[in-house]
Amino acid sequence: MLIRDPDATRRSLLEAAFEEIRLRGYRGASLSRILAKTDVTKGALYHHFPDKKALGYAVVDEILRDMIHEKWITPLAEGNPIDRMLETLHLEGCRVASEKTLTGCPLNNLAQEMSALDTGFRKRIAVVFALWRKGISTALQRGQAEGSVRRNVDTDAAATFVVAAVEGCIGMAKSGNDLELLYTCGAGLTQYLESLRESDLATPSHANKQQKRR
Amino acid sequence: MLIRDPDATRRSLLEAAFEEIRLRGYRGASLSRILAKTDVTKGALYHHFPDKKALGYAVVDEILRDMIHEKWITPLAEGNPIDRMLETLHLEGCRVASEKTLTGCPLNNLAQEMSALDTGFRKRIAVVFALWRKGISTALQRGQAEGSVRRNVDTDAAATFVVAAVEGCIGMAKSGNDLELLYTCGAGLTQYLESLRESDLATPSHANKQQKRR
DNA sequence: GAATCAACATACCGACCAGTATGTATGTAG
DNA sequence: CTACATACATACTGGTCGGTATGTTGATTC
Secondary structure: OOOOOHHHHHHHHHHHHHHHHHHHHHHHOOHHHHHHHHOOOHHHHHHHOOOHHHHHHHHHHHHHHHHHHHHHHHHHOOOOHHHHHHHHHHHHHHHHHOOOOOOOOHHHHHHHHHOOOOHHHHHHHHHHHHHHHHHHHHHHHHHHHHOOEOOOOOHHHHHHHHHHHHHHHHHHHHHHOOHHHHHHHHHHHHHHHHHHEOOOOOOHHHOOOOOOOO | OOOOOHHHHHHHHHHHHHHHHHHHHHHHOOHHHHHHHHOOOHHHHHHHOOOHHHHHHHHHHHHHHHHHHHHHHHHHOOOOHHHHHHHHHHHHHHHHHOOOOOOOOHHHHHHHHHOOOOHHHHHHHHHHHHHHHHHHHHHHHHHHHHOOEOOOOOHHHHHHHHHHHHHHHHHHHHHHOOHHHHHHHHHHHHHHHHHHEOOOOOOHHHOOOOOOOO
């Protein structure tokens, strides 16, 4: 190695680890492959991260967190929240559709693989999901204040269901490696989002009631 | 071994493999642990299954398929489909809630782990999901004929969204290891199911239109 | 420019794992 | 009773993996 740039080294390890985890999962991710792809040696890796788990944690805390922020927090910061979510959903659909074999959502893939096996992963991933839900809930509240979202909607509950449904739709498409499933599910989700919209003609019978459980 | 019962041997291997996969995923499943738990030797295992993958395939074809059939096909074979689905959802909620650390849905766990990595798994799992969707769609059609389900509902699309949302809800609860998330999501799903119900007072504005994509 | 430390580099280790080679015992058909 | 196939049992192998011990080099400080 001619010149040294520890920050860049760390960053390239993180990104390669993210890609490796995206393709093979955390447990299927091989440090040797990450090192080969980055031209970093094992000594350098273990200088920046104490062990494989720490590398995985950092991927959640830095890469996946930023990913959700870019996709779901920033775009919903202003404008009509329902419209913005429909746009984001469309973008996400295009991203999913761009792969030959659908790999799904990196965050949810890791969540489903590791949540039951390691509380360190679980808690870190839960933080990112909570951030995501918070972004949607806040946007919906703003929509209520601006008159674009029905006032009897429980924004926290709606946000939780939206996130669950998004991951469910992506997972369904991945299971069958079939975009038609993605579009069909997306239609169901769109229908739900539309039911949150304030409209002078609509009846409140199908709106999300202020309810906490069951 | 005193007496021989090859069918029982095979069955116990299948069930132990299912449990091992449920807890650690297919790739995390260890043949040694399966053998230890069943008191079967490696020679016997490789007599019944050519390799680990064949064992995994058999778990999908036999165990997981039966599981979905028992939970989602048989109960929906008669009666009001919406009510039956709400009951099934309740039962499934109880099952998920019975674990200290939530492991989620065995079918979807395996689907998310393996679909992008192995087409053999993917196609077998897709068959089970298709069976599931078909059971719901058929039940909804019967509901339409009997007057309990809105006639303008696209039953295939609704079935697909229901399956996706169910898995999304379970996955969300697993991610946070939080039953509150399960109940919140379940409320959203219940709301969607209720929107499919035929009712003299309801307006059709939120019903699932006859649409194919987008 | 000597000392020091962060930032790498290389070689090696023990554990685990799927799979195999080879052998043995049990049931069954003639 | 013999022959043979099914149903097991045991011991071993090659490969991959995460992790470590130890050595080297580039940057920084005084």
